[in-house]
Amino acid sequence: KNVNYNDSLKYYIEAVRAADTSIKSRSNRVSIYTRMPYDPDYINPDLLEVKNNDINLQYTIAKNSELEKYKLLRSENYEGTYDTIHTFNTSENTLNYTDDKASPTKNIYHYYVAAINQCNHLTTKSDTTNNIRLQLQSENETALLDWNELRTPTANVTYEIFRKNGTNPYSELSSSYSINYTDNELDLFSGRDSSGKFCYYIEAHGQLNEGQSSQSVSNKECIFIKPQIFIPNAFTPNGDTKNDKFRPVLSFLPQDYRLIIYNRSGNKVFETKNPKKAWKGKFQGQHKVSAGTYIYYLEVKNPNGEFIRRRGEINVLYP
Secondary structure (H helix, E strand, O other): OOOOOOOEEEEOOEEEOOOOOOOEEEOOOEEEEOOOOOOOOOEEEEEEEEEOOEEEEEEEEOOOOOOOEEEEEEEOOOOOOOEEEEEEEOOOOEEEEEEOOOOOOOOOOEEEEEEEOOOOOEEEEOOOEEOOOEEEEEEOOEEEEEEOOOOOOOOOEEEEEEEEEOOOOOEEEEEEOOOEEEEOOHHHHOOOOOEOEEEEEEEEEEEOHHHOEEEEEOOOEEEEOOOOEEOOOEEOOOOOOOOOOEOOEEOOEOOEEEEEEEOOOOOEEEEEOOOOOOEOOEEOOOEEOOOEEEEEEEEEEOOOOOEEEEEEEEEEOOO
């Protein structure tokens, strides 16, 4: 039972006569080599991605591995004590796991995978990787991004910042070697029928030992820019295409929008929930209204649930 692996052992049997121990007989000799299954040359942490408040992990096992048992370990401290959170029993060369017990928007988690041999000893170990926790603040029309570093043995890490506006897809905004970024270009979207909702995430790319690489994708965070509103006080719906429509001008499109026009008698003459639709000076879309003063009521709501309400007068003029 007390043999070591990768060792050469030789055996023979010796029979000794009880009455006369000088009389012995020895068997033939046999040899055995206690080769254990090959450990993997490497275990590479390919991807650590925060998604829906879970952490998805993917590892690649070197093809020379003959082992079929691996352990995934986690700690909230890089130098701390690591606990086993999952055991893989597989001969596949790719390991996938979703850590749904993590809180990646609140904490930083460090992970590594270790191969387990036939003696239940940890052998080959992957490099340790961690999640990227993005934190976001807004300041007027500027977004301030901060995140933690990706710990790698070589400290060679690049961070790619991705952004999207409203329901548009994400696109790469910039690349950085530091762990913070200031996006001061949000005012470029102002007045272009753009949403006031801006969302971000970070992709960290690290170089590991043996020429391997790893990617860590952060949580997604959003900010909401409060729209500035300009409301004209008069317009001339005489059909000359000059100032003949009434519509509040918003720097950013809200999530919800409602505009109502009343006459002096309190009758509703126009209503829309489309921020791009203007009042053309007609009574419920039929005939032109008379010159005079009308009352508007405007209500907009940002994606974060913030309401902005305006009430005032609009003059209809016929030059």
